[in-house]
Amino acid sequence: MIRQAVVERRTRETEVRVELRLEPGDIKVDTPIRFLNHMLETLIFYMGASGSINAVDLRGFDDHHVVEDVAIVLGTAMDKALGDRVGIARFGWSIVPMDDALALVAVDLGGRSYFVFDGSFSRDTVGDLSTDMIPHFIRSFADSARATVHVKLLGGENEHHKVEAIFKALGLSLRQAMQIVSDQVMSTKGVI
Template sequence: MRTATVNRNTAETKIGVTVNLDGTGVYRVATGIGFLDHMLEQLSRHALIDIDVTVDGDLHIDQHHTTEDSALAIGDAISKALGDRRGIMRYGTAYAPMDEALTRAAVDISGRPFLVWKLEFTQEKLGEWDTELVEHWFHSFAQSAGLTLHVENLYGRNNHHLVESAFKALARALRQAVEIDSRKADAVPSTKGVL
């Protein structure tokens, strides 16, 4: 089983994360931000990655540190669970429709973190979560997981649907990318021999 546990404790947040890349999408999520919890549940369920995450953050200040640090810890746990990346498919692409919204995500588990983000919102909050923090979550996650990640909303109007389709697209693309390639399970998928 490809699993990892990360504990991240700072003056701003205290976080515990455990992931299982070969799971069934079982989750236990408690960040203190309802909408973020809902999105992390979607990520777990649709990636088939078991995620257990608990965050005690400085929400009395704002949601920035909890958002950023949860992404960093989850990304770090996924990176650790991947180990030397031997046998993984490496790439994944998915389209996720949600009612009128359609979002595409493409993932390369490259070890070269980069985010291309093409998604805009027309409201400042979803529940109590600041929509400007959605991109920041994806950026922080890509950085700590070592992903090249492209997320593009193709169309849509409802802000809830836009965000949820982005998380679901990421989940499905990530599911493909972390899968073991039955044709090359013994090799790191790079001509360099390392990722």
């Protein structure tokens, strides 16, 4: 069974297209925010997924609309690619060190969106990405993927390392949670 989805979103601010396959392969990311490209490639790679993300900024205000819309479309693609979620492990967690930084992420792909972020950044930007967009990206992704995501930044001094540790941990957690482990729904309710 190939778990995949193609989702497009067009607004007055952006045009976003995501092709996502929940299996390893080629990854192509093209948004106007170079550091976001790096983090999206990192996320998809550590998820054990593949596909492409293309985003165009139609207004050029700042990075907010692109980050938010990419997160919405990627989360929606994840939701669609998971299908009825029967047989997935559902839960995933990871602790990732990156030099001075340490990030913990736990996810539940049980169909309910929730988001918790415990951490802070000492700079306003990393490259051309606003650091306040990091939690906003993950919240928007969680809402659209119908996932619960907890992020805890346990340390770090280098902002690049902190952000990258978060995206790696999120990817590894999603990889674990989306694995097919049985032919049953992972819920005592019998449905997700």
